[in-house]
Structure formats: C-alpha cells, structure tokens
Amino acid sequence: MTDALNDDRKGWMSLLAKAPPARLAALMPDLPDHALLRAPEVGAVMVRGRTGATGAPFNLGEMTVTRCSVRLAEGAVGHAWVQGRDKAHALRAAVVDALMQTPESAGLHACVLAPLAAEAELARAVRAGKAAATKVDFFTMVRGEDA
C-alpha cells in the first residue's frame, strides 16, 4: 500500500475509533457477512507523555482499548483499535475498515465517514468557541508613570 493510501486509512481508522459508538451504530446498523480473525478483545495501552512536553518519554498511565480484526466474504481484511471497552464499536469499526478497501468505499465515505467527520468537527468547534469566550482581554486602566 502506498503512503497516500496509508494516510487515508489512518484517517478513517482514527475517525471510526473516535466516533461515539451509538452514532456509528446508527449510521451503520447492518453489517455484511464477515469472519472474525480476532474477536473483539479488551486490553490496555500505556499512554506516554514527555518530560517538559518535548523531552524524554515517561509512562503516564494506561487507557482501556478494544481491538478486533475481520475478513469479508470477498477477502478484504479490516482492523480496529478503539478507545474504551465497547466490543460492538470495535467490530463495527473493523468491518467499515474492511469495506473501505472494496468498491463500496465511495458510498461508505458519503454515508458514514463524512457525517462522522462533520459532527466531530462541529463538536470541536463548539468547544473551542466556549474556550474562546473565556479568553481574557486585558486593558490598562492607569499606568504607574502617568499617575
């Protein structure tokens, strides 16, 4: 797979992982036939930080993660690693990842990925807007030397 394709895949896998599970299920209620290569499995990922934000890594603590791998009838293999312990979420994300490698990708992009991306963007903008409303505008009342 080329780097550009990898970047696309990184993008949709990340979008699927971060999507609210209930929303993904609503957009993609029915799953096509698939075989489980790795049944949804709950585990942990150690999250790392950096000393002084830019320096040497250290272990911050773990987070729960669910992973899953599937193969569609036509052979495409899909993987998912998603935050949390929702097995249905991981399974659905893996199936969509597999479908995105088939001719159905354009339709899926329009019906599932684009709405998820738009909603994520909106949620982020709303939060950023609330933060921006708490930004301090300083104004000088009296300067010491003027008094």
Add this chain to the structure above:
Amino acid sequence: MYVAVKGGERAIDNAHAWLAEERRGDPSVPELSVAQIREQMALAVNRVMAEGSLYDPDLAALAIKQARGDLIEAVFLIRAYRTTLPRFAASSAVETAAMAVDRRISATFKDLPGGQVLGPTFDYTHRLLDFALLAEGLPAPAPGTPAKPQPVPHVTGFLNRDGLIEDAPHSEAVPPDLTREPMELPADRALRLQAITRGDEGFILSLAYSTQRGYGRTHAFVGELRIGQVAVEVDIPELGFAVEIGEVELTECETVNQFKGSRTEPPQFTRGYGLVFGQSERKAIAMSLVDRALRWKELGEDFTGAPAQDEEFVLMHADNIQATGFLEHIKLPHYVDFQAELELVRKLRAEALALQEAAE
C-alpha cells in the same frame, strides 16, 4: 507459631449484604446511575482515573459508586481491574502542544500567543454555597464565540529561544515502567514522573506546599497550565503504521523556576513538569513542584534534608494503595502476634515486680 482458624463466614456474608444496603441508602431517594456520576462528579472520576492509572471514565464512575464515594477505595478497585487487562502496546508520546485547550493560563506572561483562556474554572468564584443547586434544573448554555480550533504554542518554547530556560531535549528512550518492574532507587526522572502522576493527590499537594514554605524551596512560577483533549496514537503492529485510537483529557503544568546557577549549570530558569489524567489542576501544579524539588542532584544544588528532595521518602510513600494496604492491614486479625506480645509483657512485668519486692 501459625494457627489456622475458621469461622466468621456467616458474619462476613451478612456484613456484605448490609454494606450493599447502606450503599444504596434510603430507597425512597432515586438511585445514582454510573452515567450521572461520570457526567456530574467528573473531577472525582478524573482523580480516580489519575491515581488508578487507568483512563476509563465509565469504570472510574462505577468504582466510585461501588466504593460509596470513598475515592481511595475506588482507586483500589481500578488498580485491581487494570491488572486483569492484557497490555496491547504503548502509545507514541502524546503531543500536548497540539492539545485542544479548554483552559490555558500563564502566570509569567500576560500577553502571549493563544492568550489567557480561563476555561471552566472555580477560580474567581466566591466559594459561597450556591443554594440554587438545591433545585434541579439546567444552567443557561455557556456563551461561545466563533473560533477556529488551532494549536497553542508552549510558553517555555518562547523562553527557550533566548536560552533563558533549560532545554528539554527530545529523546526516544524507552521509559521504565513501575507497573512491570519493581521500582528501584535511585530512580530516573521518567520513573519519578510516573510514580508522582499516579501518586496520592493529598500527599503530592502537601509535599509541594512544603517546598513553598521553605523545605526545599524552588521559587516556582506557573509558566503555563493547560487542560484539554489530546489524541492518543498507537503503532498498529498488523498495519505497520500509527493510528489515533482515541482522545484523553489531560492537565499539564510547566513551572519556571528561579535558578542562580550552580557548580555545573549556568544561571538560567529551570523547569518542573506535571502531567495528569483528566482535569486535575491542583495535582498537576503540585506534581511539577515536587518534580523540580527532586531534581536537585542533576542541577548541582544542595540537599537540605527537605522531605520533597528525598527521592526515597517521596516515591516510597506517594502511592495511596500501598499506603492504605499497609496501614489498614493492622486492623485484621493479629491474634497470635498479639498473644506473643502479651506473654512477653507479662513475663517482663513479673520479673520487674519480683525485683521491686526483693529490693523492699
């Protein structure tokens, strides 16, 4: 001498049944749901995630419910659960410079790129009980202004450009993990940071406060404090590339510390670092002060005997699960140990009394 005894099974079962009933409280009052705790007791949830060292708001909320609000008991439940999870991987180090900030303030610069963003803070509230919260109801929606989410640069970056502050050079060294190997002293900074970020908030707070009062003073300014969401990226082995698999809320504090220079270092500002799961501002500030105090040796400073400078003292007592385990075990049956003590005291007393009588 070891004596095996049996018994108490019925008493224990009944005690647990009563515990469940007490946990529920008055049944005429509606039961708390885990989602309610997660959404409305978010800072307690954050503390349980930070000290439990596992980011999962639903599980932390469940633990708080099960523990009847005893947060150390809830941390214990989370720690026990996390040992059952297989470790899939370690993430790439999170990019806090790319954080979607809810809050970002600096005590050292008034005007700085990205501005002073207060976020949902208790600061500037009057700490008067709000009796309006006794009534149920939705608050008015918080105002927003159109804003483009964009990365906010770190304050220490500006200072670093002029060489006025020590550098934090990039490295990809694999950090030690105290959940995998027993902690060994002396610990490097990475191991210390792991121990402090999961340490008890009260303990870290008190140590940090002690440095401010003069026990290992570090002259700290909060260069920057930021809270927000950060993406977590993991290398997926089956694919050979990294994917963002989720987001965590983090609080980061960087202190800028006065430093006159030492035998080994030129005069420049030095740094303390705090990074904690969730919105955990007090803990992050305290962590950065304690981190800086523990760095006396590498900066060529004097050891003044202050507790916050003493790595063994700080690291071996920061974990509230270890502490509560050892503390509370003394309430469990020690009948045989105590019997031996009793025998000894009786014998010593008899000897002492016999000597007294002989003297008279």
